[in-house]
Amino acid sequence: xxxxxHRKNRLQVSSATKRAPSPVEIxxxxxxxxxxxxxxxxxxxxxxxxxxxILFPIGLGAIPLIFAKVRGMSLSAVFPFASVSxxxxxxxxxxxxxxxxALLPLSRILxxxxxxxxxxxxxxxxxxxxxxxxYAFLSIVLLxxxxxxxxxxxxxxxxxxxxxxxxxxIIVCAALFAVLHLQLIRIPFAFVPGLAISYIAWESRSLVxxxxxxxxHNGILFCxxxxxxxxxxxxxxxxxxxxxx
Numbered sequence: 001x002x003x004x005x006h007r008k009n010r011l012q013v014s015s016a017t018k019r020a021p022s023p024v025e026i027x028x029x030x031x032x033x034x035x036x037x038x039x040x041x042x043x044x045x046x047x048x049x050x051x052x053x054i055l056f057p058i059g060l061g062a063i064p065l066i067f068a069k070v071r072g073m074s075l076s077a078v079f080p081f082a083s084v085s086x087x088x089x090x091x092x093x094x095x096x097x098x099x100x101x102a103l104l105p106l107s108r109i110l111x112x113x114x115x116x117x118x119x120x121x122x123x124x125x126x127x128x129x130x131x132x133x134x135y136a137f138l139s140i141v142l143l144x145x146x147x148x149x150x151x152x153x154x155x156x157x158x159x160x161x162x163x164x165x166x167x168x169x170i171i172v173c174a175a176l177f178a179v180l181h182l183q184l185i186r187i188p189f190a191f192v193p194g195l196a197i198s199y200i201a202w203e204s205r206s207l208v209x210x211x212x213x214x215x216x217h218n219g220i221l222f223c224x225x226x227x228x229x230x231x232x233x234x235x236x237x238x239x240x241x242x243x244x245x
Contacts, residue, residue, distance in 0.1 A: 019077040021068070021159035029067050029155060030176060033060065037180060053128060053139040061147030064155035079154040082206040092209040095196040096216045103189055110188055129229040141222050145214035152177040152194070153201035153210040161202070170198040193217055 021029070040056045068078050129136045156176055160169035174194030178187045193213075201210045 018071065018073045019158075020162040021071075021073065021078065021155055023159065023163055025067070025071065026156055026159045029064050029151075033063055033151065033180065036060070036063065037182065041182075053135070054143070057139070057143035057147040059147075060144075061150040064151050068155060078158045079150055080158075080206050081208055082204075084204045084206050084208050088200060088204040088209060091203075092200045092213050093216075095200065096213055096220075099193045099196050099217065100220060103192060106188065106192065111185070125225055126229060129226065133226065136226065137222065141215060141218045145211050145218060148177070148180075149197070149201075149207055149210045149214055152180075153197060154207055157198060157201055166202060170195060170202055173198040173201075 036059055040059070065075070065079070068075060125140075128139050152173060157169060157173045160172055164172065174191050174197075177194040177198070178191035181187055181190045197210045197213050200213060201207065
C-alpha cells in the first residue's frame with residue numbers, strides 16, 4: 001500500500017511540475033494558432049477594424065500561455081526570462097543587422113519566382129500607418145515581438161528542446177515560425193531571422209534576447225516604412241514590408 005501511494009505521489013508531483021510541452025501539445029497549440037491567424041485575417045479583410053491589429057498579436061501570446069497554465073506546466077521553464085550573458089547579447093545585436101543584410105540578396109533571388117500581389121503589403125501597411133505612429137508601432141513592432149516569441153521561442157522551442165537536438169530544434173522552430181506568416185513570399189523572409197533568433201534562444205535559454213532581436217528587426221524596418229509613408233515620393237512603399245516577421 002505504501003509503495004502504491006508513493007508512486008501515486010510521484011506521478012502527482014511530476015504532473016504538477018511538468019516542464020515542457022510534448023510534440024502532440026506543440027502541434028495542438030500550433031494548429032489552434034493557425035486557425036486563429038486565418039480567422040483574424042478574414043475579419044480584417046471584411047471590416048478592417050482598428051482593434052484587430054492590437055488584439056491579434058496579443059492573442060498569439062495568450063494561446064500558449066493559457067494552454068501551458070491549464071496543463072500545469074511550469075511557466076518559468078516554458079517561458080524563461082532569465083538574465084543573459086554579455087557574450088550572447090553581443091551575438092544577438094550583431095545578428096540583427098547581419099540578417100537584414102542577408103535578406104536583400106535573398107529577395108533578389110526569390111522574388112522573380114514568387115511575385116508579390118500588386119499593392120497587397122503596401123496597402124496593408126498604409127492602412128495601419130494611417131491610424132498614427134503609436135498604433136502602428138504597437139501593431140508592427142512591440143506586440144508581435146513579445147507575443148510571437150512567447151509562442152515560438154517559448155512554447156514551441158521549449159518542447160522541441162526535450163525531444164530533438166540543437167540544430168534540429170532550431171530549424172524546426174524557425175520553419176514553424178515562418179509558416180505562421182502564411183503568404184508564400186513572406187515565409188523565407190521569416191525563416192532566415194527565425195533561424196538567428198532560435199539559435200540565440202537555444203543558447204541563452206531565455207526569451208529576453210529573442211524578444212529584443214525581434215523588436216530591433218521589426219523596429220528598423222518600421223522606421224524605413226514609416227519614413228516612406230510620411231514622406232511619399234510618388235512610388236509604392238518599399239518592398240521590404242515583406243521582411244517583417
